[in-house]
Amino acid sequence: MPPELMWEPTRKPQSKLPWMSQLMWRQPPRLSREGEAERPRPQTLPLCLGLTLLVLTLPLHAAIPWTIHTQPTRLLNGAPVLFQVKAPTKLDSLAGTWLGHQLSFSYSPSAKVWFALAGVSFETKPGKYTLELAGENAVTKTPLKFSSTFTVARAQYPEIKVELSVEKKFTEPSPEQLKQIDESKKVKEEYLGRVTPDREWNGNFAAPVDAPTSDVFGSRRIFNGVAQREHQGLDYRVPTGTPVAAMNDGTILLARFLYFEGNCVVIDHGQGLLTLYFHMSELKVKEGDPVKRGQLIGLSGGTGRATGPHLHVAVRWQATYLDPARLMQLSVP
Numbered sequence: 001m002p003p004e005l006m007w008e009p010t011r012k013p014q015s016k017l018p019w020m021s022q023l024m025w026r027q028p029p030r031l032s033r034e035g036e037a038e039r040p041r042p043q044t045l046p047l048c049l050g051l052t053l054l055v056l057t058l059p060l061h062a063a064i065p066w067t068i069h070t071q072p073t074r075l076l077n078g079a080p081v082l083f084q085v086k087a088p089t090k091l092d093s094l095a096g097t098w099l100g101h102q103l104s105f106s107y108s109p110s111a112k113v114w115f116a117l118a119g120v121s122f123e124t125k126p127g128k129y130t131l132e133l134a135g136e137n138a139v140t141k142t143p144l145k146f147s148s149t150f151t152v153a154r155a156q157y158p159e160i161k162v163e164l165s166v167e168k169k170f171t172e173p174s175p176e177q178l179k180q181i182d183e184s185k186k187v188k189e190e191y192l193g194r195v196t197p198d199r200e201w202n203g204n205f206a207a208p209v210d211a212p213t214s215d216v217f218g219s220r221r222i223f224n225g226v227a228q229r230e231h232q233g234l235d236y237r238v239p240t241g242t243p244v245a246a247m248n249d250g251t252i253l254l255a256r257f258l259y260f261e262g263n264c265v266v267i268d269h270g271q272g273l274l275t276l277y278f279h280m281s282e283l284k285v286k287e288g289d290p291v292k293r294g295q296l297i298g299l300s301g302g303t304g305r306a307t308g309p310h311l312h313v314a315v316r317w318q319a320t321y322l323d324p325a326r327l328m329q330l331s332v333p
């Protein structure tokens with residue numbers, strides 16, 4: 001039986017004040033027990049002494065513990081993770097470290113929770129990993145630290161052995177094509193490693209097109225007999241000319257042609273989170289443009305190394321590719 005059902009009939013409100021009874025009655029049992037010291041007590045101790053004891057014990061036993069919730073509840077390699085933290089006291093700021101990455105938490109006044117988006121790289125081995133938190137007390141300005149360990153499980157990604165045929169210029173490029181590949185590589189190295197400090201994304205992530213997917217994140221494919229590394233994005237089966245929308249708010253980091261990616265758009269959502277859209281036939285934004293979730297950024301196509309018209313979408317978080325499908329499942333506070 002759920003604890004609240006067991007608790008309700010046995011625990012009648014003790015207060016003589018009707019409004020206080022209401023408040024106490026609605027509290028779950030754990031909070032009620034913790035708040036016991038604040039209840040009117042039998043007249044065995046003077047009230048002032050009781051209050052003094054309460055004040056003295058507060059710093060020793062924080063009334064509310066740290067609580068950390070994750071989405072998804074089971075952490076997986078290749079998947080994003082949304083950390084939601086409730087601190088024992090009001091904080092000015094909250095930062096964290098996770099798998100060697102720096103996290104900057106935002107506060108949601110409506111959900112009364114600190115949250116940060118992070119990820120677990122595809123290569124991360126199953127095991128236990130620690131999230132370190134460091135905050136600052138909003139009143140005393142003293143530092144507060146907390147850490148919690150999470151288990152990362154291995155995700156089941158499909159081993160699709162699909163033989164795909166692409167043009168020779170992608171598998172056996174000429175010296176001239178190698179030069180173009182190298183130029184594209186330099187652009188990616190220069191831009192994709194950037195981390196802008198402020199969060200621009202806001203709320204849930206939307207699908208870039210309303211269409212079925214044709215290949216998932218993490219699958220392995222064979223191009224002209226050569227096994228490729230795992231698929232680092234999500235493919236949508238869309239004909240050329242389909243409008244492609246920004247998955248969330250951000251700033252256009254890249255809007256240009258790259259050798260393998262074709263006409264591509266990269267949106268910087270801040271704090272190291274990027275979304276990438278490849279193989280488009282037409283670009284509808286310029287580098288530096290601000291964009292809102294759902295805004296048109298281009299038309300799909302089959303440019304670059306594509307086996308036919310489709311949209312490849314990728315999510316990159318601090319140099320790690322994450323599953324876009326799992327990012328869209330998050331419910332952001």
Ligand SMILES: [Zn+2]
Nearest residue numbers: 233234235312
């Ligand atoms: Zn793809």
